[in-house]
Amino acid sequence: MSSLVTTFNDIAVVAHRNVIKITRVPEVLVFVLLSPIMFVLLFAYVFGNSIDIQGTSYREFLIAGIFAQTVMFGATFTGAGIAEDMQKGIIDRFRSLPMSRSAVLAGRTLSDVVYNILSIIIMSITGLLVGWRIRGSVIDAIAGFALLLLFAYAISWVMAYVALLVPSVEVINNASFMVIFPLTFVANTFVPAESLPGPLRAFAEWNPVSAVTQAARELFGNIPTGTPEPTAWPLQNPVIYTVGWSIAIVAVFAPLAINRYAKKAKG
Amino acid sequence: MTTRTAIEAYGLTKRYGDVTALDGLDLVVPEGTVLGLLGPNGAGKTTAVSILTTLLEPDAGEAKVAGADLRTSPELVRERIGLSGQYAAVDEVLTARENLHMIGRLYHLGRARSKQRAVELLERFDLTEAADRPVKGFSGGMRRRIDLAGALVAEPPVLFLDEPTTGLDPRSRIELWGVIRELVSGGSTLLLTTQYLEEADQLADDIVVIDRGKAIANGTADQLKAELGGERVELSVVDAADLPAAREVLARYASGGVEGGEGSRALLVPVEHGIDSLSRVIDGMREAQISLSDIGLRRPTLDDVFLTLTGHGTQSESNDQEVNA
Ligand SMILES: Nc1ncnc2c1ncn2[C@@H]1O[C@H](COP(=O)(O)OP(=O)(O)OP(=O)(O)O)[C@@H](O)[C@H]1O
Numbered sequence: 001m002s003s004l005v006t007t008f009n010d011i012a013v014v015a016h017r018n019v020i021k022i023t024r025v026p027e028v029l030v031f032v033l034l035s036p037i038m039f040v041l042l043f044a045y046v047f048g049n050s051i052d053i054q055g056t057s058y059r060e061f062l063i064a065g066i067f068a069q070t071v072m073f074g075a076t077f078t079g080a081g082i083a084e085d086m087q088k089g090i091i092d093r094f095r096s097l098p099m100s101r102s103a104v105l106a107g108r109t110l111s112d113v114v115y116n117i118l119s120i121i122i123m124s125i126t127g128l129l130v131g132w133r134i135r136g137s138v139i140d141a142i143a144g145f146a147l148l149l150l151f152a153y154a155i156s157w158v159m160a161y162v163a164l165l166v167p168s169v170e171v172i173n174n175a176s177f178m179v180i181f182p183l184t185f186v187a188n189t190f191v192p193a194e195s196l197p198g199p200l201r202a203f204a205e206w207n208p209v210s211a212v213t214q215a216a217r218e219l220f221g222n223i224p225t226g227t228p229e230p231t232a233w234p235l236q237n238p239v240i241y242t243v244g245w246s247i248a249i250v251a252v253f254a255p256l257a258i259n260r261y262a263k264k265a266k267g
Numbered sequence: 268m269t270t271r272t273a274i275e276a277y278g279l280t281k282r283y284g285d286v287t288a289l290d291g292l293d294l295v296v297p298e299g300t301v302l303g304l305l306g307p308n309g310a311g312k313t314t315a316v317s318i319l320t321t322l323l324e325p326d327a328g329e330a331k332v333a334g335a336d337l338r339t340s341p342e343l344v345r346e347r348i349g350l351s352g353q354y355a356a357v358d359e360v361l362t363a364r365e366n367l368h369m370i371g372r373l374y375h376l377g378r379a380r381s382k383q384r385a386v387e388l389l390e391r392f393d394l395t396e397a398a399d400r401p402v403k404g405f406s407g408g409m410r411r412r413i414d415l416a417g418a419l420v421a422e423p424p425v426l427f428l429d430e431p432t433t434g435l436d437p438r439s440r441i442e443l444w445g446v447i448r449e450l451v452s453g454g455s456t457l458l459l460t461t462q463y464l465e466e467a468d469q470l471a472d473d474i475v476v477i478d479r480g481k482a483i484a485n486g487t488a489d490q491l492k493a494e495l496g497g498e499r500v501e502l503s504v505v506d507a508a509d510l511p512a513a514r515e516v517l518a519r520y521a522s523g524g525v526e527g528g529e530g531s532r533a534l535l536v537p538v539e540h541g542i543d544s545l546s547r548v549i550d551g552m553r554e555a556q557i558s559l560s561d562i563g564l565r566r567p568t569l570d571d572v573f574l575t576l577t578g579h580g581t582q583s584e585s586n587d588q589e590v591n592a
């Protein structure tokens with residue numbers, strides 16, 4: 001077998017194993033199913049009526065933001081999974097096998113896309129039930145979903161690297177929350193970036209989470225005509241900005257993580 | 268056929284901050300033989316195994332495993348070895364069969380061959396009944412067996428087993444010994460680490476005793492025992508008050524110092540003439556009117572070897588060292 005073929009084989013075997021685990025661990029399944037539903041309902045009904053967005057219903061505005069936040073949390077799953085595998089010695093077993101050095105991480109980040117697809121499907125159904133609609137073309141909507149998944153995939157590589165540095169499920173989960181909450185709140189996910197005060201506004205406008213949210217919103221057709229054009233460049237060109245960030249993140253963190261994996265000594 | 272070496276390592280050294288886990292360890296294991304790497308907690312056994320299986324890079328030293336150089340072609344080494352680490356590394360959510368199948372696929376055996384190997388190994392390790400249950404519900408012994416089976420999936424010529432029987436009850440341990448013996452009779456080379464002197468004695472052709480990262484003795488079990496000098500007479504007195512008198516009698520026939528006594532009624536002494544010495548000791552005790560509850564001749568165990576070589580038991584001091592580390 002050529003080395004490229006073996007690499008694909010190895011990635012597929014690892015990803016398959018992780019997907020089996022998603023379906024077999026009830027806690028995970030519940031998390032996949034319930035937390036997106038909870039997010040959609042919570043925001044739609046708790047904040048939905050108290051926040052006014054010009055020209056559109058807040059629910060419609062909100063959905064893309066919730067999608068973005070949920071897939072970001074989905075990416076922390078990558079870190080937790082790798083940390084658990086390290087703790088249980090599974091990573092060392094993999095490292096002693098004649099498999100591709102990139103396969104464990106590539107397989108993991110890939111299977112977490114499956115996980116995120118599941119949660120997007122569930123969130124979309126919930127969203128549709130509470131009145132969210134896709135008002136653009138199907139192609140655009142698919143592009144919107146793809147962009148969300150791409151960005152989450154990039155974040156997965158960051159989490160993979162972090163997990164190899166600090167192989168503790170608890171630390172990973174806590175640290176991820178400390179980073180992901182600010183990143184997803186100081187953004188245009190739940191309120192328009194323009195409504196934030198000074199420095200927060202600048203951060204939100206250049207925050208890639210805002211860009212991916214903005215892009216999804218546009219592609220779902222959830223930005224009503226007459227909404228003022230955003231003033232910041234990233235929000236004017238959210239698709240390019242999101243793709244750029246995603247590629248940059250993978251380009252930096254995938255080699256870092258794979259290198260770390262190859263060198264990693266247990267403990 | 269000439270004997271070739273399956274594992275040769277020179278000057279393996281690994282430091283963790285102030286702790287020297289390995290301190291210039293040399294190992295040579297001829298093909299088809301079993302080397303027992305024997306040492307207490309913290310001796311450096313796992314570190315040595317991790318280096319030889321490419322999991323860890325040494326600070327110094329070099330090694331060849333199954334004909335491949337560790338430094339220049341680690342991927343070749345990985346193709347030719349099987350590892351069962353100190354803690355069973357099996358996926359708890361997958362079934363036993365799925366675990367083995369996955370490992371087969373990652374050794375690039377192909378789908379059909381991986382399936383077939385899984386079936387063979389499940390049978391051999393007596394796991395057929397549990398094959399399709401998640402490993403989560405397995406007992407410690409079953410986990411150990413499935414982990415060991417994982418190391419054998421690709422029928423690698425060189426095997427590393429890090430404390431394969433630690434934590435098993437005596438029955439499971441003896442069962443696993445049987446499996447390991449069978450394995451080795453098939454011609455594999457095995458490096459086995461253990462804290463149990465009896466285990467090394469039972470399974471290994473050669474033994475290397477390590478302590479604090481250094482080899483402090485090596486040879487066959489018999490050689491190591493011989494190094495300690497012949498046999499010993501061991502006895503217990505009925506009345507502790509007789510101990511001083513018993514010591515005196517023993518000293519007459521001894522070829523070394525009398526051990527024991529403090530806190531127990533047992534005494535131990537090396538002798539030169541085996542049965543002859545034993546019968547003289549018995550006569551001597553009778554003359555001195557010391558009644559014995561037990562007396563016998565015994566060959567030194569590897570525990571004695573360890574005590575003599577390191578001046579400490581297999582557990583005591585090195586445990587403290589680990590706590591401090
Ligand atoms: N990752 C690490 N960081 C720091 N010190 C370490 C690390 N791994 C091992 N050590 C130290 O190196 C020494 C040798 O450890 P090693 O695990 O090789 O011992 P061992 O013989 O396998 O012991 P045990 O019987 O307890 O498994 C110990 O003092 C240990 O504390």
Ligand SMILES: [Mg+2]
Pocket residue numbers: 312313314353429
């Ligand atoms: Mg160990």
